[in-house]
Amino acid sequence: MAGAIRVTMEVGADGVAVVTICNPPVNALHPIIIQGLKEKYAEAMDRDDVKAIVLTGAGGKFCGGFDINVFTEVHKTGNVSLMPDVSVELVSNLMEAGKKPSVAAIQGLALGGGLELTMGCHARISTPEAQLGLPELTLGIIPGFGGTQRLPRLVGLPKAIEMMLQSKFITAKEGKERGLVDALCSPDELIKMSRLWALEIANYRKPWIRSLARTDRLGSLSEARSVLNSARQQAKKVAANLPQHQACLDVMEEGVLCGGHAGVLKEAKVFKELVLSPTSKALVHAFFAQRLTTKVPGVTDVQLKPRKIRKVAVIGGGLMGSGIATALLVSNTSVVLKEVNPQFLQRGQKMIAANLEGLVKRGSLTKDKMNKAMSLLKGTLDYSDFKDVDMVIEAVIEKIPLKQSIFSDLEKVCPPHCILATNTSTIDLNVVGEKTNSQDRIIGAHFFSPAHIMPLLEIVRTEKTSPQAILDLITVGKMIKKVPVVVGNCTGFAVNRTFFPYTQGSHLLVSIGIDVFRIDRVISSFGMPMGPFQLQDLAGYGVALAVKDIYAAAFGTRNLDSNLVDLMVQNGRQGKSNGKGYYLYEKGGKPKPDPSVQVVIDEYRRCAKTMPGGKACRVMDENVVIRASDLDIASILGMGFPKFRWPDMFTADSCSTCSFPNAQRGSRRMNSAMLPLTLFTVKSTTCRSHSRCKVAGIMPTMSFPSRLSTRRLVIFPSASGNTPDSAFPDRSRSVSVGTSQNHEFADDVLMLLVDRSSFCSRVRFARAGGDGVSGAAVRPQSDKARTRREGRLLTTPAQPTEALRLTTLMSRYSSDDMAASHEMSPDLVRFPSCGGISPASPVPERSRYRRSESEPKNRGSRERRRDTPSPPPMSLFWLRSR
Numbered sequence: 107m108a109g110a111i112r113v114t115m116e117v118g119a120d121g122v123a124v125v126t127i128c129n130p131p132v133n134a135l136h137p138i139i140i141q142g143l144k145e146k147y148a149e150a151m152d153r154d155d156v157k158a159i160v161l162t163g164a165g166g167k168f169c170g171g172f173d174i175n176v177f178t179e180v181h182k183t184g185n186v187s188l189m190p191d192v193s194v195e196l197v198s199n200l201m202e203a204g205k206k207p208s209v210a211a212i213q214g215l216a217l218g219g220g221l222e223l224t225m226g227c228h229a230r231i232s233t234p235e236a237q238l239g240l241p242e243l244t245l246g247i248i249p250g251f252g253g254t255q256r257l258p259r260l261v262g263l264p265k266a267i268e269m270m271l272q273s274k275f276i277t278a279k280e281g282k283e284r285g286l287v288d289a290l291c292s293p294d295e296l297i298k299m300s301r302l303w304a305l306e307i308a309n310y311r312k313p314w315i316r317s318l319a320r321t322d323r324l325g326s327l328s329e330a331r332s333v334l335n336s337a338r339q340q341a342k343k344v345a346a347n348l349p350q351h352q353a354c355l356d357v358m359e360e361g362v363l364c365g366g367h368a369g370v371l372k373e374a375k376v377f378k379e380l381v382l383s384p385t386s387k388a389l390v391h392a393f394f395a396q397r398l399t400t401k402v403p404g405v406t407d408v409q410l411k412p413r414k415i416r417k418v419a420v421i422g423g424g425l426m427g428s429g430i431a432t433a434l435l436v437s438n439t440s441v442v443l444k445e446v447n448p449q450f451l452q453r454g455q456k457m458i459a460a461n462l463e464g465l466v467k468r469g470s471l472t473k474d475k476m477n478k479a480m481s482l483l484k485g486t487l488d489y490s491d492f493k494d495v496d497m498v499i500e501a502v503i504e505k506i507p508l509k510q511s512i513f514s515d516l517e518k519v520c521p522p523h524c525i526l527a528t529n530t531s532t533i534d535l536n537v538v539g540e541k542t543n544s545q546d547r548i549i550g551a552h553f554f555s556p557a558h559i560m561p562l563l564e565i566v567r568t569e570k571t572s573p574q575a576i577l578d579l580i581t582v583g584k585m586i587k588k589v590p591v592v593v594g595n596c597t598g599f600a601v602n603r604t605f606f607p608y609t610q611g612s613h614l615l616v617s618i619g620i621d622v623f624r625i626d627r628v629i630s631s632f633g634m635p636m637g638p639f640q641l642q643d644l645a646g647y648g649v650a651l652a653v654k655d656i657y658a659a660a661f662g663t664r665n666l667d668s669n670l671v672d673l674m675v676q677n678g679r680q681g682k683s684n685g686k687g688y689y690l691y692e693k694g695g696k697p698k699p700d701p702s703v704q705v706v707i708d709e710y711r712r713c714a715k716t717m718p719g720g721k722a723c724r725v726m727d728e729n730v731v732i733r734a735s736d737l738d739i740a741s742i743l744g745m746g747f748p749k750f751r752w753p754d755m756f757t758a759d760s761c762s763t764c765s766f767p768n769a770q771r772g773s774r775r776m777n778s779a780m781l782p783l784t785l786f787t788v789k790s791t792t793c794r795s796h797s798r799c800k801v802a803g804i805m806p807t808m809s810f811p812s813r814l815s816t817r818r819l820v821i822f823p824s825a826s827g828n829t830p831d832s833a834f835p836d837r838s839r840s841v842s843v844g845t846s847q848n849h850e851f852a853d854d855v856l857m858l859l860v861d862r863s864s865f866c867s868r869v870r871f872a873r874a875g876g877d878g879v880s881g882a883a884v885r886p887q888s889d890k891a892r893t894r895r896e897g898r899l900l901t902t903p904a905q906p907t908e909a910l911r912l913t914t915l916m917s918r919y920s921s922d923d924m925a926a927s928h929e930m931s932p933d934l935v936r937f938p939s940c941g942g943i944s945p946a947s948p949v950p951e952r953s954r955y956r957r958s959e960s961e962p963k964n965r966g967s968r969e970r971r972r973d974t975p976s977p978p979p980m981s982l983f984w985l986r987s988r
């Protein structure tokens with residue numbers, strides 16, 4: 107064992123062996139550490155001069171848990187044996203059942219596996235402020251070193267469930283009240299007191315407690331069951347997509363019913379299963395991605411030192427300005443709030459006070475701290491207080507001349523070292539600073555509303571922004587507990603630029619006939635906190651209208667020209683602010699879908715000129731041809747459609763469970779349309795069952811029979827010759843996809859569309875006029891890639907992870923939720939239903955798809971669906987819903 111990663115053991119004259127974990131910065135339990143602990147414990151048990159053991163961590167931290175890098179290795183290799191056996195071999199056998207007592211001396215933090223080691227000891231002594239917790243569920247796993255069994259036995263089932271399921275840390279002070287910690291002491295006393303405690307246990311003057319054998323805190327069986335059941339219900343609501351929550355409760359239940367040892371064994375099994383889960387892969391990825399954002403080449407690796415930012419001026423006391431000021435005040439930074447008149451200033455100060463009170467109500471701030479924060483705030487109507495500020499953050503309305511004049515004033519009144527930041531979400535920073543000579547200190551500090559709560563800080567740099575200014579803002583960002591992500595200067599920067607197509611995707615879906623509320627439902631069940639329409643209601647329509655033209659000007663043909671929001675406003679709707687948007691809002695109530703919005707939607711569809719119902723469906727409906735096959739022959743002979751490529755009607759008919767004409771009549775008509783389904787770099791790794799499953803599809807004017815099995819997306823080979831084998835040989839090739847939007851729109855399709863569209867705006871809409879179905883050619887090249895290529899984002903290799911983080915934080919959905927529904931590869935290209943992609947089956951006989959004459963006509967659609975034959979043509983893939 108060499109280098110910084112090691113376990114040391116010193117045996118004192120008192121007969122106490124102090125075993126120390128050394129693995130900076132957080133003493134993570136790397137396999138070398140685990141091995142070291144096993145060796146030192148075995149040695150201590152054998153040595154006659156050792157009476158008791160004190161376990162501690164070097165550098166003022168006990169331990170941050172098992173080394174998460176090992177999970178990354180396991181995810182890469184699939185080799186779960188890289189995980190050492192700790193729970194039984196080390197914690198249960200060597201430590202807890204050892205013949206000499208152990209005492210944990212805790213300082214700084216004891217998290218995850220670290221806390222689990224302490225619970226294997228016979229007592230825990232800690233400094234009062236140390237953070238204790240089992241946050242494993244945030245990584246898609248459960249505690250794996252016995253934590254699910256020992257924590258409930260020490261603090262009781264309800265508190266243990268809260269700590270694990272919510273990944274909540276508690277201080278050692280609270281731990282002492284709860285029974286997790288046996289004694290508190292100062293850092294100076296820690297080792298001394300722990301040694302004495304260990305000796306007292308060895309001499310039987312203090313109890314020798316094996317946590318796993320305790321049952322006194324578990325309550326009666328019926329109590330335990332009731333606590334577990336209500337936790338299950340709660341987990342179903344808040345973590346519906348996450349497997350680890352229910353798994354954790356199952357494992358706890360096993361321990362309650364069958365005893366601690368059985369619980370430990372089940373925990374070890376479930377832990378290993380979950381480590382390999384897609385959820386864990388995604389969450390571990392997000393863990394490291396988040397920490398990578400503060401590593402900026404040319405800024406954080408060039409020996410610059412962050413300067414102290416003691417006093418910040420915020421210009422504008424509106425929603426954003428007051429939120430930014432709140433975040434700074436809470437972190438003990440003095441703030442000067444400038445407004446243009448006393449009324450506005452007073453309003454801003456009131457909003458800050460309300461924000462702080464809100465934090466107190468939520469329990470994240472004490473009253474004392476709130477008062478302290480308020481005392482750091484000074485309101486002003488002029489620049490007299492700006493002479494000693496270290497940073498200014500301008501947060502006024504998005505008007506270029508106003509911002510320009512403010513920045514030219516700031517240059518005159520602020521000290522030369524002062525950073526001049528703007529909270530603009532859209533405007534080019536070069537334009538903002540055009541009238542100054544201080545381009546090197548002009549920077550974007552783009553907060554997200556509400557700024558004192560949302561965790562993301564988008565730091566926008568121009569070519570002229572100095573690395574020092576960037577570093578200082580990163581430091582401020584970390585200080586106020588934001589995740590800073592450094593991006594380049596372009597319209598919408600990185601976040602709004604990638605988020606913009608998400609909204610556009612939802613508008614496009616509505617234009618082709620999909621229900622607004624259904625979109626919101628599907629997106630919410632995907633894991634987003636709310637759907638795009640509810641979000642629009644919440645954000646208000648003003649912003650959408652304000653930025654619409656800016657985006658249109660910047661992205662030209664890649665922009666969907668939607669007038670949906672204009673129509674909503676014309677209809678007297680302003681979203682949540684006037685209680686009427688897509689939803690109706692009543693004070694204190696939940697938003698209710700407003701059926702009367704359909705009038706607006708109908709008008710929007712009419713304006714959009716998209717025609718629900720494929721051309722071919724219409725032709726069939728109107729009996730323009732006698733039979734479906736006539737249409738095939740017409741397309742083969744008239745349009746030159748290659749015979750061997752399964753012409754539209756044949757393919758459609760083959761997918762149906764009944765013959766096409768029958769399907770068409772009397773049933774709800776499906777809409778066929780080319781959707782801008784932007785998630786089409788299906789990687790071979792995604793489709794484990796079929797290494798060649800790189801699919802793209804196209805059927806210009808393809809129509810499906812209405813009985814096409816629901817909840818299935820059919821991707822067809824491209825008419826331009828793409829087959830599964832040849833799809834995407836060249837990443838610039840355009841592809842598009844057709845899908846059924848039958849009586850139930852395939853959830854997956856919608857999710858894919860909307861999800862992927864948030865990363866990709868490179869969608870070219872090719873609308874056929876008149877009766878034509880709208881088409882969308884999608885370049886499998888994301889805006890993210892494009893942004894990167896253009897040097898807009900950071901040029902670190904971890905670029906995609908940055909984009910992920912941005913989008914995740916910005917959209918307010920937790921990475922947990924995201925991961926649960928959708929497996930993310932490093933470049934984010936995954937299908938939620940990838941496990942369901944199956945290779946094409948051999949072509950079944952055609953007759954199997956037809957409903958025979960003898961078959962009763964009133965069979966339910968569910969029954970018919972069961973009969974749906976395997977996917978037919980060789981290049982037809984079916985993505986099954988979850």
Ligand SMILES: C[C@H](O)CC(=O)SCCNC(=O)CCNC(=O)[C@H](O)C(C)(C)COP(=O)(O)OP(=O)(O)OC[C@H]1O[C@@H](n2cnc3c(N)ncnc32)[C@H](O)[C@@H]1OP(=O)(O)O
Binds near residue numbers: 171250
């Ligand atoms: C079997 C077991 O039950 C399974 C487990 O134990 S799983 C692990 C459970 N533990 C955790 O989830 C804790 C994860 N870590 C954290 O929450 C935070 O890092 C922390 C509270 C420990 C410290 O936070 P903070 O001071 O803000 O520092 P932070 O930047 O996050 O971390 C410092 C460095 O330590 C690394 N680190 C932190 N915890 C780590 C861990 N458990 N394994 C590996 N590296 C870790 C970070 O990646 C970061 O590395 P970098 O400097 O190269 O970017």
